[in-house]
Amino acid sequence: MTDDDWRQVFGHAEPYDEQVDGVETAIGAAKDGGFLALEGACGTGKTMLALSAGIHLVRDPDSDFERVLVLTSVKQQLRQFEDDLERINRDLPEDWRDVSGLTLVGKADVCPYSRERAAGIDDTNVYDRCEDLRETTRSLTGDGPTTATALTSDARSQQVGLADSGSDGGAEYLETAGEPSPYPTGLPEYEGVQYCPFYAQYLEDRPDDSDGDPAEAVPFDFTDAGLMSPEELVAESTAAGTCPHSMMGALLGHVEVVIGNYYHAFDPATTGSFTGALLDDSTFVICDEAHMLEPRVRDLVSDSMADRSLRDAERELTRVLQAVEFEGREGETSADADLVRAELQEADVGIDEVEGLRSFVRDLREELDRQVTAHLEREHRGWKSQLNDLPDDEIPLRDPETPQVDEITEWAERAGYGDRVWSRGETVGAVVKRILDEDEDDTKQRATPGVGRVLGRWYRADHERHFREIELDRTWDDTEPSGSWRRAYNAALTIHNCVPGDVIGERLAEFGGGVLMSATLEPVDVFAEVTGLEHLREAEERPVVERTYGLSFPAENRESFAVDLPKFTYDNRGSPGEENPTRRSYADAIETVARSPGNVLVGMPSYSEAEWAAERLRERVEKPVLIDESSGDDATEQLKADFFDGEGKVLVTSLRGTLTEGVDYRGDRLAAAIICGVPIVDTTSPRTRAIRTAYDDAFGEGFEYALTVPAVRKARQAIGRVIRSPEEVGVRVLADARYARDSWDSVRKYLPGEEFQPVSPDMLAFGLERFWDRH
Template sequence: MTPGDDWRDVFGHAEPYPEQEDGVDAAVAAARDSGFLSLEGACGTGKTMLALTAGVHLVRDPDSDFERVVVLTSVKQQLRQFEADLRTMNANLPDGYDPVTAMTLVGKADVCPYNIEGRAGIDDDTVYERCEGLRERTRGLTEETTAGSLASRARSQQVGLADSGTQGGGAQYMEVLGEPTPYPPDTVEYADGTTEVEYCPFYAQYLDDLPEEGDASEAVPFDFTDMGLIERDDLVTLSASHGTCPHSTMGAILEHAEVVVGNYYHAFDPTTVGSFTGALLDEETFVVCDEAHMLEPRVRDLVSDRVGDATLRDAESELARVLQPLTLDGGDGTRTTAGLSEARDLIRAELDDADVTTDELARLREFLRDLREELDRRVTAHLDREHRGWRADLGDLPDDEIPLRDPEEPAEDEITEWAEREGYTDSVWANAETVGAVVARILNEAEEEDKRRAAPAVGRVLGSWYRNDHTDYFREIELERTWDETEPADSWRRAYNAALAVHNCIPGDAIAETLGKFGGGVLMSATLAPLDVFERVTGLTHLREEENRPVERRTYGLSFPAENRASYAVATPKFTHDNRGFPDEETETRRVYANALRQVARVDGNVLVGMPSYAEAEWAADVLADVDKEVLIDESSGDDATERLKADFFRGDGKVLVTSLRGTLTEGVDYRGDRLSAAAVCGVPIINTASPRTRAVRTAYDREFGDVSASDASGGVGGGTSRSGFETALTVPAVRKARQAIGRVIRGPEEVGVRVLLDERYARDSWDSVREYLGPEREEFQPVSPDMLSVGLDRFRDGRN
C-alpha cells in the first residue's frame, strides 16, 4: 500500500515539531519543481526524519517521478542516525503499509566472505585487488565453461572435503558470520589439463543467477522487498549462505531500494560513480546531503588529483614489462620462443584493440623516467634551500609543499613548461590515460597476480594535469612525511612520499554538475550560515540562476529551553600567531586564555576544549594541569585510539578533553545526556594562510565571488556587500568548525550546558569580526569581557541550583 497526499503517513513519530512540518512542506514543494532546499537546523530540529519523510513521501506518491532517496553524509555517526530513523519510520507505519526498503552502502572489505573470515590470503589490505582479479578470472572462465558449472565444481569440492573428515574431522565448508556456505573454506581452482585458474565461486553463482537481459535483482536469492532496512550482516549471511556474492547482491538491490544511504564519494568520486553508483544519479532520485557544510571541502579533495613518486616508478616498471617481449628475440634464455610469441600476440592484440602504438608505450615510459628525475631535482633543490643540512636529520623534516607557480598569479605550471622544453608534446599527456588502461589489461592477463596497477592512476592524473586550466586549478609537489628504510640514508625518498598534485580550487562547478543530475533534494546541516556563501560554493546558485531550478531556504535555531544553557563570546585578544606567539612563550595573550580555560574547565562534569591545532592542544592541556580534574589530550591518531579516548572521557567522574578543531572529536560525535557539560573554543580556527594551496584557493575565490553581492541577513538575494576570497574560502569554514564544536553541548531538551567562544572576533563588531557568521544563535552568545566570564559562569551555576 502507498500513502496518500499526507506525508504524515510515513513520518516516524506521533507529531512533527513545527520546524519539521515547515521543513517537510518546503522540501516537497521545492523537489516537485526540480529544486532544492538549503536547511540550517540546530540540534533538536529533527533534520534526519524531516529529510527522510519528504523523500519517502515523494517516492511513494504515484503522481511523483521520484523512485528513490539517496542519502549522502561524511560522518559515520550521522549514517547511523539515518539508519535509526528508518527503523523508527518502519516501526510506526500505518497498518497495511509496506516497509520502506532501505540499504546502507558498504565497501567490499565489509561484505567479502573471504575477508570477513580471513581466508584465501585476503585481508583489508588486499581485498580490492584480490576481488577484482578473482572476478576477472571467473568471467574469463565462462568463455570455456558456464558460471553454473564453476559454482557446482566448488560445491562438489566442499562435499568431498566434508566426507573425507580431514583437518581434524570438522566441517569442511566455509562459514561466514556463523552461517554455513556451500563452498570449501578457500577459493577453488578450475583445472583443465595443465592449466589451473583460481576463481571465486560466490561470484560464479551470481553470474549464473544473473539474467541475460532484464532486471539484475532477479539474481538476488532472497526476497528483500519486505525486509525494511537491509542490515550488513543480513546481506552477507543471506547472500553467502545461498552461495552468491554479497557485494554483487548489494549492487543488484540498489536500484530497487527506496532509500540508499552512503558517503559523499558514492556521488562525487568519479571512480566510484563510474563503477558502482552511477545509475542512482538521475532525475528519479531525491538526494539528501547531510553535514552539507562539509560538502565543498570533501568534494574538493575528491575532484582533485595526485600521484606519488612511488606510483610513477611502478608505472614505469609496468610499461617496461609490456615493452620487453616486443624487443626480445628469445636468444638470451629469458623466455622460450613459443612463450615470447604468445606474449607478443597478446600485447599486439590489446594494442590494436585500443589503437595504441608501441612508440606511444615507449614514449610514455621515457616521459615517466624523466619526470621522476625532474621531481628528484626539484625536491632536492627545495630542501637545500629551505632546510639546510636536511640530510643529517631526515627524521626532523616537516610535511611541505612546493608550488609550481605563484599561487596568486594564474600561469602555466613549471612542470608543464619543463615538459615542453624537453620535447614532450601534448600527445604524451593526452594519451597517457588510454595507454595506462591498456597496460593494466595486458598485465592482468599475462601475470598471475592480483594487484592494482599503477599505470591507470598515473594516466588519469597526467590527463587531468593536461586538460584542466591554470586559473581554477593549482599544481604543486606535495611532500608527505613517511619512512622507508629501503631508500638510501641520504635520500629524501627515505623521509618523504612526494606527489604531483593538481587541486581543484573551486569545486562548485563539479558539485553543481552532480547535484544537477538529481531530481531535487535537501542539503542540510546545523552550520550552513551564511547561506549565500554556502549556495555559491556548492553550485546551488548556478543551478538557480543558470538552470532555473528553485533553491529554497530555511533556518531553525535551538528549540530547547533557553534557561538550560549559557553562551558567551569572550572578548579575549585575538588568538592569532602574531598575538599569542609560540606555545613555549609566556605572552599576555596566552595568560588571558589560560585563565579563561581554567574557569571553563572547572564547570561540573565533562568539558571539551577545542584548539586551532594539535600543538595548541598540547599547550592547553599543560595549562589545565592544575585543575582538579583529569585532563585527556587528543593526538592525531587512528580510529581505534580515538574510540578509546572517547570511552575514557565518558567513563567515571568529570574530565577535560582537549583536542584540535581539525580532529574528529568536534563533529559528528554524540555527547548526548550528561556526557558533556561545557565546551570552549579558542580562536577562529582558520587554516594555515601561508600554505601555497590555501593562497591559491583564496585567490581563486576572490576572482570567482569577490565582485558578487552577498545576501542580506534575512536570506534574500542581493542587497549585501561582496565577500572576499579570504572570507568565503577561509573565515566562513573556520567559524563553522567552531560552531560544530560548541554544538556538541546541548543535544536534547533536558540537557544543561555552557558554551564559550574565546576570541574578540566572536564578541565585537570590527573589520575582522565573525559574529555575523554565528547563524541563528548569534544573539545568544553574549559578549563579555574576560574578567566577567567567571561572574557569568557563577551566575548560571547558582541559577541552576
C-alpha cells in the same frame, strides 16, 4: 496522494512547526526539480524531516522519484538515518509495506575474507586483492577454460571433502556474521590459480543478458526486509555462498532508501564502477552535514600520480614494447607480438605512442627527483643525514597567488613533449592494461591507466582554478638507498581543484531534487555560491529555497558567551612552549569553564595546542583531564567511552579531529564547552594560498569564503554539541575577541542571532557561577 499525506510516513506522533514547514518546502521544491538548503539547529529533527519528504515523493504515484539517496560524511549521522528509517517503518499504517533501505559500506566491511582476516586478506589489502581475484575469476570463466558453475562446485566440494574426512570444521570453514559459508577458509585454486568462490557464485547467478535485472542474482528475499543492515546483507550472502559486495550493487536499484557517504555521489571512481545508476532525476538526494560538502568534494575531485606509480608504469610500458623489440630472439620475448599489434591496432594506438609515453614517464620521474632534491637542499640542508626527522611537505609548482603555467608543464614543453603525449596517455594506458591482462598470469592493478588519466587531466585543467604541486608524505622504505629521499618519502604529483563548486553543481543537477542540510550552513548565500546551487538557480532556472531554523529549546537552560580575549593567533600566542599574557588569559578562561559541574569539552585549533591546554588543566583542576590525540577509530571510541563513564571530566581535543562533529553528547554527557580561537587553517600553506586566490577570482571574497566561513562553521559545530534536547542544560563559550567584537576581522556576523553574549574575561566566572547557581 496530497502533499499533506507525508504525515503517514513521518516517524513521530506530532512534527515540530519547523518540520512541517521544512517537509512541505522540500516537497514543493523537489516537484519543481529544485532543492532546499536548510540550516537547522540541533534538535530540529532534520533527519526525519528530509527522510519524510523523500519517502513521500517516492511513494507518491504521481511523482517521478523512485528512490532517496542519503549522503553523509559522519558515521554517527549515518546511524541516525538508519534509526529514523526503522522508526518510520515501525509506525507505518498496518496496510503499508515497509520502506526498503540499504546502507552502503566498503569492501572491507562486507568481504567475508577481510572480516575474518582469512586467506591473507584484511582491511589493508582487501581492495587490491578483491580486484585481482575478481579479474582472475572472470578470466577463468566466460571465454576462459572453465565455468563459474564448475568453480563454485569445486569450492563447495572442498568443504564436503573436509566434512567427509571427519574434520570438526573449526577454522576449516569460513564463517562470518554468524553464518557459515559453503567454502573453506583458504582461497580455492583452479590449476594453481586462486579465485574467489563468492564472486564465482555471483557470476553464475547473474543474468546472461546484459540488459537483465541484476537483482535476479540475489538468492534471498529482500522485498519485505525493510532496512537491510550491512551485517544482515553479509549474513544472507555468506549463507548463500555469494559475494556480499556484489549483492549490494545488485540491490541498489530495488530499494527506496540508499544510505551512503559523499564518495557514492562525488568520487569519480565509485560512481563509475558502482553507484552510477543512482545519479539521475528519479533520485531525491539528501546531503547531510552539507557544510562539509565543499571541502570533501574538493578532496575527491583532486587527483595525483605517485612516484611509484610512474616507476610501475614505465615497467609496464617496457614489457609491452619488449614483445615487439625482442620478436624473433629465442627466449627473449616477454609478451606475444601478435597480441600487442592486434590490441594496438584495435585501439588505434601506434607503437610510437607507447614508446613516447614510456620516455615521457621515465623523464617525468627524473624531473620529479630533481624537483624534490632541489627543494630539500633549499629547505632542509643536510637532509641526507636527517631522513628520520623530515616532515610532511609540499612543493608548489607555481606561485600559489599568481595563476600561471606550472613548472612541470613548462619542463615538458622544453623537453619536446607536446600535447599528444599528455592527451593520449589515458588511451595508451588502457590498451597497455588489456595487453598485460591478456598475456600475463597475474591480474594485479596496473599503474599505466591511472598515470595516463592524471596526465590527461593535468593537460586539460586550467591554471586559475587548479593548483599543481608535489606532495611529500612521510614513510619509510628500507629497500631504497640510504641517501635517497625515496627512503623517507612517498612523493606524488598532485592537481587540486581549488573551486569544486562547478563539479558539485553539475552533480546535483543530475538529481531530480533534494535537501542539503546542516546545523551550520549559514551564511546560506555563501553556501549556495560555493556549492554551485546559485548556478542551478540562475543558469538552469531550478528553484533553490533557503530555510534557517534556530535553537528552539528553552533559553533559560543555556548560557552562551563570547569572551573578549586577545585573538588566539600564532602572532599573539607564540608556540605552545611559550608563556605570555595571551596564553595565561586563555588558560584562566579554560580553567573557569572546566570547573563547571559535569563533563566539559575544550576545543583547540590543533593537537599541539590541545596538549598545551591539557597540561595547564592538570595543574589547575581536580577533574580527570583526557586528551584526544590523532589516532585511529578504536582509540577514539575508547576515549569517548572513558569520557562518558562516571563522574565529570574534561576532554581536550583539536577542532581538526573527529570529536567535535557528529558525536552524540546528548543527555548529561556534556555540560559545557569552550572553543579557543577561530580555527582557520594554516594560511601559509601553498595549497591554502592557492585556494584563497582562486576564491578571490571566482567570488571576490577569497579569505572570507575559503577560510573564515568554514572556520566559524567548525567552531559552531563543536559548540553545538552541548544542547541537544529541550531538557538539556549547559554552557557554551567562544573565546576570542573576533567572536565578541565588531571589528575588521570580526566573525560575529556569522554567529546565530544575538545568542552569544559578549563578556570580558573577568565577567566570565561571574556569569557561569550565576548560571550554575540557578541550575
